[in-house]
Amino acid sequence: xxxxxxxVFAGFALAGAVGVVVLRNPFYCVLSxxxxxxxxxxLFLLLEAQFVAVAQIVVYAGAVMVLYVFVxxxxxxxxxxxxxxxxxxxxxxxxxxxxxxxxxxxAIAILGTALSALGTEGAKLSAxxxxxxxxxxxxxxxxxxxFELASMLLLIAAIGAxxxxxxxxxxxxxxxxxxxxxxVVHTPSPAATGSMAEGVSGYGVTTPLPDPQFExxxxxxxxxxxxxxxx
Amino acid sequence: xxxxWYLLVSAMIFTLGAAGVMIRRNPLVILLCLELMLNAxxxxxxxxxxxxxxxAGEIFAIVVMVIAACEVxxxxxxxxxxxxxxxxVDVDELRELHG
Numbered sequence: 239x240x241x242x243x244x245x246v247f248a249g250f251a252l253a254g255a256v257g258v259v260v261l262r263n264p265f266y267c268v269l270s271x272x273x274x275x276x277x278x279x280x281l282f283l284l285l286e287a288q289f290v291a292v293a294q295i296v297v298y299a300g301a302v303m304v305l306y307v308f309v310x311x312x313x314x315x316x317x318x319x320x321x322x323x324x325x326x327x328x329x330x331x332x333x334x335x336x337x338x339x340x341x342x343x344x345a346i347a348i349l350g351t352a353l354s355a356l357g358t359e360g361a362k363l364s365a366x367x368x369x370x371x372x373x374x375x376x377x378x379x380x381x382x383x384x385f386e387l388a389s390m391l392l393l394i395a396a397i398g399a400x401x402x403x404x405x406x407x408x409x410x411x412x413x414x415x416x417x418x419x420x421x422v423v424h425t426p427s428p429a430a431t432g433s434m435a436e437g438v439s440g441y442g443v444t445t446p447l448p449d450p451q452f453e454x455x456x457x458x459x460x461x462x463x464x465x466x467x468x469x
Numbered sequence: 470x471x472x473x474w475y476l477l478v479s480a481m482i483f484t485l486g487a488a489g490v491m492i493r494r495n496p497l498v499i500l501l502c503l504e505l506m507l508n509a510x511x512x513x514x515x516x517x518x519x520x521x522x523x524x525a526g527e528i529f530a531i532v533v534m535v536i537a538a539c540e541v542x543x544x545x546x547x548x549x550x551x552x553x554x555x556x557x558v559d560v561d562e563l564r565e566l567h568g
Contacts, residue, residue, distance in 0.1 A: 333491030361522030
């Protein structure tokens with residue numbers, strides 16, 4: 239039974255990986271990677287690593303892939319058909335040649351190894367192998383330093399991502415120049431129409447809200463998107 | 470299933486990821502292929518962990534997942550910054566690293 243499950247999951251994992259490499263539209267590549275990640279999580283389950291399998295689905299197939307989907311939706315644009323396979327057949331042949339070399343080397347390493355335990359199903363497992371209890375204990379005892387460093391790394395990456403992708407110094411010169419057709423004119427709603435701002439602040443019940451932030455960046459964001467779609 | 474089989478699948482996935490990194494020219498897809506390679510490493514780590522019946526390999530896999538998440542955050546940040554500056558999102562045209 240394990241045999242059957244292994245081949246089904248491994249087949250899906252490999253099919254997902256092939257899809258990531260050959261599909262033309264980046265969006266389909268992301269979806270293909272989600273298939274790959276989920277079947278990989280099932281393979282982890284076959285290896286009795288329950289906690290890592292769940293973390294794989296939640297963190298990878300969930301959070302990270304959602305991030306990808308957002309960026310693909312924002313940047314968009316598949317590879318142009320004539321550019322799909324890079325700079326011509328020579329580079330493609332070289333890439334496939336190098337990849338086959340890597341595979342041959344890995345296969346020699348795996349099949350020619352003197353590590354006889356590789357040919358077994360693995361050692362006898364303790365009762366709590368792969369459970370959150372075991373992972374938590376290991377993380378807070380033997381691997382405490384790695385755990386803390388990983389959290390620092392995540393913090394640094396989050397700050398770095400904001401610094402890279404964030405908009406510094408307000409809206410750039412060219413981003414503000416929108417055609418009048420797309421310019422959003424802020425029309426304040428009539429007073430006492432029950433808007434959320436009125437409810438929160440109590441201000442503007444009789445007078446329209448003079449909301450300075452709406453004159454600036456907030457409302458130009460959708461207008462800019464529209465202008466870019468139009469290009 | 471013996472651990473050999475998992476390692477073989479891991480090697481295939483790693484190879485596919487490496488081929489993708491070398492073939493594709495959209496940085497988004499290159500990041501996806503890097504994910505493939507990291508996941509192949511994860512599968513091998515979990516396989517070895519199962520082989521020894523020891524949890525250390527799982528800890529390594531979790532740390533690899535953290536590193537992959539950081540790499541995605543930074544990589545996608547760079548791609549969004551490229552797009553904002555109207556630069557072509559194409560690795561062949563981005564040969565220079567000056568700001």
